[in-house]
Amino acid sequence: xxxxxxxxxxxxxxxxxxxxxxxxxxxxxxxxxxxxxxxxxxxxxxxxxxxxxxxxxxxxxxxxxxxxxxxxxxxxxxxxxxxxxxxxxxxxxxxxxxxxxxxxxxxxxxxxxxxxxxxxxxxxxxxxxxxxxxxxxxxxxxxxxxxxxxxxxxxxxxxxxxxxxxxxxxxxxxxxxxxxxxxxxxxxxxxxxxxxxxxxxxxxxxxxxxxxxxxxxxxxxxxxxxxxxxxxxxxxxxxxxxxxxxxxxxxxxxxxxxxxxxxxxxxxxxxxxxxxxxxxxxxxxxxxxxxxxxxxxxxxxxxxxxxxxxxxxxxxxxxxxxxxxxxxxxxxxxxxxxxxxxxxxxxxxxxxxxxxxxxxxxxxxxxxxxxxxxxxxxxxxxxxxxxxxxxxxxxxxxxxxxxxxxxxxxxxxxxxxxxxxxxxxxxxxxxxxxxxxxxxxxxxxxxxxxxxxxxxxxxxxxxxxxxxxxxxxxxxxxxxxxxxxxxxxxxxxxxxxxxxxxxxxxxxxxxxxxxxxxxxxxxxxxxxxxxxxxxxxxxxxxxxxxxxxxxxxxxx
Numbered sequence: 001x002x003x004x005x006x007x008x009x010x011x012x013x014x015x016x017x018x019x020x021x022x023x024x025x026x027x028x029x030x031x032x033x034x035x036x037x038x039x040x041x042x043x044x045x046x047x048x049x050x051x052x053x054x055x056x057x058x059x060x061x062x063x064x065x066x067x068x069x070x071x072x073x074x075x076x077x078x079x080x081x082x083x084x085x086x087x088x089x090x091x092x093x094x095x096x097x098x099x100x101x102x103x104x105x106x107x108x109x110x111x112x113x114x115x116x117x118x119x120x121x122x123x124x125x126x127x128x129x130x131x132x133x134x135x136x137x138x139x140x141x142x143x144x145x146x147x148x149x150x151x152x153x154x155x156x157x158x159x160x161x162x163x164x165x166x167x168x169x170x171x172x173x174x175x176x177x178x179x180x181x182x183x184x185x186x187x188x189x190x191x192x193x194x195x196x197x198x199x200x201x202x203x204x205x206x207x208x209x210x211x212x213x214x215x216x217x218x219x220x221x222x223x224x225x226x227x228x229x230x231x232x233x234x235x236x237x238x239x240x241x242x243x244x245x246x247x248x249x250x251x252x253x254x255x256x257x258x259x260x261x262x263x264x265x266x267x268x269x270x271x272x273x274x275x276x277x278x279x280x281x282x283x284x285x286x287x288x289x290x291x292x293x294x295x296x297x298x299x300x301x302x303x304x305x306x307x308x309x310x311x312x313x314x315x316x317x318x319x320x321x322x323x324x325x326x327x328x329x330x331x332x333x334x335x336x337x338x339x340x341x342x343x344x345x346x347x348x349x350x351x352x353x354x355x356x357x358x359x360x361x362x363x364x365x366x367x368x369x370x371x372x373x374x375x376x377x378x379x380x381x382x383x384x385x386x387x388x389x390x391x392x393x394x395x396x397x398x399x400x401x402x403x404x405x406x407x408x409x410x411x412x413x414x415x416x417x418x419x420x421x422x423x424x425x426x427x428x429x430x431x432x433x434x435x436x437x438x439x440x441x442x443x444x445x446x447x448x449x450x451x452x453x454x455x456x457x458x459x460x461x462x463x464x465x466x467x468x469x470x471x472x473x474x475x476x477x478x479x480x481x482x483x484x485x486x487x488x489x490x491x492x493x494x495x496x497x498x499x500x501x502x503x504x505x506x507x508x509x510x511x512x513x514x515x516x517x518x519x520x521x522x523x524x525x526x527x528x529x530x531x532x533x534x535x536x537x538x539x540x541x542x543x544x545x546x547x548x549x550x551x552x553x554x555x556x
Contacts (some may be wrong), residue, residue, distance in 0.1 A: 134505050163253065473490070
């Protein structure tokens with residue numbers, strides 16, 4: 001048995017610095033040297049393994065076994081979720097049904113500012129609920145061009161809008177990763193994140209209006225921002241606390257959209273934005289044309305016939321299927337009992353690790369709940385979607401193979417990042433960092449969100465940031481007398497604002513819009529808003545750690 005030690009060097013600050021070295025290597029390779037993400041993850045993993053073996057005296061076989069368990073968790077359930085979610089997205093695109101979804105959103109209003117909220121904020125959240133990992137940015141940025149936005153503005157709006165749903169993206173992937181490294185139940189973490197994210201996400205539409213049209217946009221279209229934000233926040237809170245956290249983004253997106261539709265029946269902006277383009281062109285889908293230096297879109301004629309109701313219903317069928325499937329598996333009953341009977345739980349071979357308190361750590365137990373896993377439900381939904389959308393079986397299989405091939409590097413990166421996280425957690429490095437950070441006392445509550453932001457800004461993933469920093473957050477919270485559940489959730493909620501500053505998201509936006517090389521311009525336009533909303537989150541988390549808002553913490 002290997003027993004973790006808090007301070008192998010006998011100097012807490014130096015030990016913490018050494019324990020942070022794998023993270024510094026990873027983040028430097030990614031953010032400074034701009035190394036490919038999978039190579040940066042491998043570099044961080046190698047550094048972690050070396051320190052674990054030489055400084056923390058963790059036996060090499062256990063270092064290897066710990067990395068193997070982390071990689072396995074990266075592949076299942078995380079990559080398993082992403083694979084099947086992106087497959088559904090490909091199936092929607094085969095027959096043009098994904099375009100129907102976009103047209104349905106954009107045809108609800110004649111004002112491009114309201115349309116932008118519907119596309120980037122509401123529709124983007126729906127895409128994030130399935131695929132995440134930058135996919136919504138690529139899709140919504142192209143749709144935003146049809147509103148007459150310049151490519152640069154479309155990129156900034158799409159990138160910042162993606163911060164709202166990220167905490168529950170990819171069917172709750174970040175929550176699952178956070179639960180694994182912190183040993184908290186997913187329901188508790190989802191509920192706490194929902195009690196923060198609902199407040200912060202409600203601010204995003206107001207920022208989008210300022211990005212789109214400055215103070216005039218806020219003055220003329222604030223009812224739309226208020227309605228969308230409140231609807232989205234209410235959907236996030238209610239679903240994450242009382243239904244299924246995996247469906248939070250879908251519910252939030254639909255609630256926000258429905259609220260806006262109701263509003264638009266009784267209210268319209270007093271003036272249309274000068275960037276408005278004919279509603280028929282927007283309703284017809286992405287406009288084909290050229291963009292000049294000013295970004296004005298030169299529209300061409302396209303078919304403006306409305307989509308048939310049956311085709312609209314088919315286009316939205318994957319989201320309806322997911323709601324039904326997750327509803328069946330989220331409540332106690334025969335279906336849940338059947339799924340639970342198929343779970344395979346075992347202690348990872350070769351791993352015998354005791355915490356600093358002498359008790360076995362729970363992270364060595366691997367849960368292979370294959371039948372009830374979110375990825376499996378997505379696979380079932382994908383098969384049903386192919387049938388509903390009348391995608392031939394051979395073409396559906398080819399789409400799956402293409403998706404699998406396209407995710408090969410992402411899968412390697414996720415596996416390496418999770419392996420790095422497990423080595424750090426099992427060796428005791430996360431405990432060392434947490435012990436040192438706890439010296440900040442209750443003021444740590446103010447910095448917890450920034451730590452999550454920093455992780456996502458440089459890794460591009462709330463899931464990866466949670467895996468890297470989740471255990472550190474809970475360790476520091478216990479030492480400082482704070483709620484570990486609150487600090488773990490704050491890591492995830494603060495992390496989503498880092499999405500706007502993540503290099504991989506900036507590259508995706510620029511590449512999709514044909515403005516590669518201007519990522520720095522996009523970053524300069526979003527970084528201030530990202531840090532501003534982050535500051536609001538940090539203040540909220542600090543108040544939740546006090547008697548002022550302590551009632552918002554489950555069990556607090």
